[in-house]
Amino acid sequence: MRINSTPQVVTIAGSDSGGGAGMQADLKTFQARHVFGMSIVVALTAQNTYGVQASLPIPDDFIDAQFQSLAADFAIKACKTGMLADSEHVNAVVRNLKQVNFGPLIVDPVMVAKGGATLLAPEAVATIKQELLPLADAVTPNLPEAEIIVGHPIKRETDMTAAAQTIQELGVKNVIIKGGHRQDAQASDFILLADGSSFWVRSPRIATGNTHGTGDTFSACIAAELAKGESLKKAIITAKAFLEGAISQGIFVGHGHGPTNHWATLSEDVQVSAVKSSSSLQG
Ligand SMILES: Nc1ncnc2c1ncn2[C@@H]1O[C@H](COP(=O)(O)OP(=O)(O)O)[C@@H](O)[C@H]1O
Ligand SMILES: Cc1ncc(COP(=O)(O)O)c(N)n1
Secondary structure, eight states: OGGGOSOEEEEEEEEETTSSSHHHHHHHHHHHTTOEEEEEEEEEEEEETTEEEEEEEOOHHHHHHHHHHHHTTOOEEEEEEOOOBSHHHHHHHHHHHTTSOOSSEEEOOOOBOTTSOBSBOTTHHHHIIIIIGGGOSEEOOBHHHHHHHHTSOOOSHHHHHHHHHHHHTTTOSEEEEBOTTSOSSEEEEEEEOTTSOEEEEEEEOOOOSOOBTHHHHHHHHHHHHHHTTOOHHHHHHHHHHHHHHHHHTOOOOSSSSOBOOTTOOOOSOOEEEEEEOOSSOOO
8 A cells, every 4th residue: 555655663752952862863863764754752851962951741641642643644663762751751651552553662761861861760760661661572771771770780791691681581572782881892782582592783883972862873773674674683783784884974063972973874894793593583
């Protein structure tokens, strides 16, 4: 059917007025990856490359209204969450997700902005673990977020693999722990799939201050590729190549922690190494 043949994706997240992170980064990613992007705003932030100056959660009933508007009209094939502000808003999103069919759900458990601002009330971590993760097809914590979810420090690569297992036991099928916050020569992300197989994606670490919105861009790219019908494994590898390009071909705007370049071409420097082989990697 012609009317719904374009892959349609929605981000359920916070707005970054500075355009580098949040749903603005998601929508730029959707555009770059040739899918039709939509947005459900959960919170507004007054933000720039220096940090977050103010934030304002959206009333629950307006979150409901946005879900209803999209569900009534579009054939959404994948979705992602980003900044969800607090427990009340996590619950509003969960309630709505249970009533719609927006395809695979990627949860980016955004907690603290790179500049240090709190984007999720600490009390809401338990709500994300108990209510949202069981609905998710994949979760994409960065290292500090993974440490909060599992409740202990994650230092070595073996800690990342163990943490992924612990997070999977919370009821989320596929776990992607991003290694951007480590200091090693490669930026390495660990992936544990639903079938128990696992692999690393690695790319050269780029020395840059332009990493504002990297996590948002990564999870948005995964959602975009899933909406096109790609397997989760292929979507993750594409997202890694997209990030390596977006970070390395930097864009310089603002005076603080700069954004990435969503026009960049995919990098060819991504290495994939299986930890356990499996004939049936998650599709
Ligand atoms: N300096 C860097 N060089 C190359 N890749 C990076 C760099 N920083 C982050 N990445 C990659 O960007 C993606 C997002 O990771 P990360 O920055 O850890 O997320 P978040 O924005 O949630 O903190 C991951 O694939 C990670 O490996
Ligand atoms: C609205 C919003 N959502 C997410 C982030 C996280 O991005 P980063 O960790 O790169 O600051 C952000 N800064 N603002």
